[in-house]
Amino acid sequence: MILVCGGAGYIGSHTVFELIDQGEEVIIVDNLQTGHKGAIHKKAKFYEGNIKDRTFLDRVFRENEIDAVIHFAANSLVGESMENPLKYYDNNVYGTQVLLEALHKHHVKKIVFSSTAATYGEPENIPIRENDRTEPTNAYGETKLAMEKMFKWADFAYGIKYISLRYFNVAGAHVSAQIGEDHNPETHLIPLILQVPLGKREHISIFGEDYDTYDGTCVRDYIHVTDLANAHILAVEKLRTGSNSKIYNLGNGEGFSVKEMIEAARKVTNHPIKTVSADRRAGDPATLVASAKKATNELKWHLKYTNIEDIILSAWKWHQNKPNGFEE
Ligand code: UFG
Numbered sequence: 255m256i257l258v259c260g261g262a263g264y265i266g267s268h269t270v271f272e273l274i275d276q277g278e279e280v281i282i283v284d285n286l287q288t289g290h291k292g293a294i295h296k297k298a299k300f301y302e303g304n305i306k307d308r309t310f311l312d313r314v315f316r317e318n319e320i321d322a323v324i325h326f327a328a329n330s331l332v333g334e335s336m337e338n339p340l341k342y343y344d345n346n347v348y349g350t351q352v353l354l355e356a357l358h359k360h361h362v363k364k365i366v367f368s369s370t371a372a373t374y375g376e377p378e379n380i381p382i383r384e385n386d387r388t389e390p391t392n393a394y395g396e397t398k399l400a401m402e403k404m405f406k407w408a409d410f411a412y413g414i415k416y417i418s419l420r421y422f423n424v425a426g427a428h429v430s431a432q433i434g435e436d437h438n439p440e441t442h443l444i445p446l447i448l449q450v451p452l453g454k455r456e457h458i459s460i461f462g463e464d465y466d467t468y469d470g471t472c473v474r475d476y477i478h479v480t481d482l483a484n485a486h487i488l489a490v491e492k493l494r495t496g497s498n499s500k501i502y503n504l505g506n507g508e509g510f511s512v513k514e515m516i517e518a519a520r521k522v523t524n525h526p527i528k529t530v531s532a533d534r535r536a537g538d539p540a541t542l543v544a545s546a547k548k549a550t551n552e553l554k555w556h557l558k559y560t561n562i563e564d565i566i567l568s569a570w571k572w573h574q575n576k577p578n579g580f581e582e
Contacts, residue, residue: 505544
């Protein structure tokens with residue numbers, strides 16, 4: 255049995271769908287702070303509660319034969335983390351501490367962890383490799399790095415093996431269009447672009463056109479959420495074969511600028527999508543592109559979605575299917 259903490263969130267729910275497709279028994283823990291009831295797979299056993307609650311977690315581990323944990327339960331907004339860093343230390347770092355205490359107490363030795371490219375900060379090399387310098391430029395990235403360090407020492411002391419997956423820009427939706435991205439507030443580029451053809455906003459703002467990139471706008475590495483979900487399953491399998499703890503980047507190794515993303519969305523939606531120039535957003539590095547060679551070689555991870563228009567199309571189908579997200 256696999257326990258998925260944060261299994262009602264965007265990436266967590268897509269991972270649960272893939273796990274269940276592969277015949278795994280899944281338990282979800284989620285406090286529904288940012289997750290959605292509508293994103294919970296019907297075949298998963300659901301516990302509503304907070305990972306910071308020791309008594310609650312104790313019950314979940316006692317009532318189920320858990321052999322591995324996948325941990326998505328964290329706050330993940332860069333801007334919010336700069337205004338309220340202690341919320342991030344409390345939910346992300348302290349939450350992970352309590353979760354690790356439960357793993358230790360119940361003799362569970364495998365955990366896959368949702369980390370981020372934000373652990374690197376301003377990159378020293380492009381593409382970014384796992385051994386590159388980690389110097390986060392925001393509190394969110396700093397808490398994820400602190401969580402990675404906590405895993406390292408929990409492995410050293412208690413033999414809890416971990417695989418930390420550092421995501422780049424996650425996008426798209428499940429092929430069924432029944433689950434997808436639904437954040438409130440929404441801050442991510444693709445869902446915001448798609449709000450224009452959906453008639454929910456007039457234009458998309460381009461945050462900075464004077465970056466040191468080929469067209470002046472920020473370049474990011476976009477990866478489909480189902481490909482990302484599959485990497486988690488491969489990581490659990492790797493831990494089950496007795497692997498040591500590992501850190502992997504997850505991206506597709508190719509960058510797209512904000513302007514290229516808008517152009518691709520115009521093709522997919524057949525809508526002119528008006529743009530407006532805006533100031534740079536604080537803390538945005540010019541280019542973030544992953545080297546995912548290590549994950550390809552060691553996890554045998556291969557992308558199903560390599561075309562940016564296919565990624566945007568899957569998001570577009572979800573938003574057309576559920577224009578108000580999971581809200582009924
Ligand atoms: N952008 C715009 N206009 C918008 C929204 C975004 O121009 O209305 C730009 C941003 O400035 C950025 C790019 O589009 O250059 C992508 O922005 P996102 O907010 O979609 O994604 P980020 O690259 O900022 O952040 C993502 C994750 C974070 C994670 C980070 C790590 O959402 O959780 O990658 O690199 F920390």
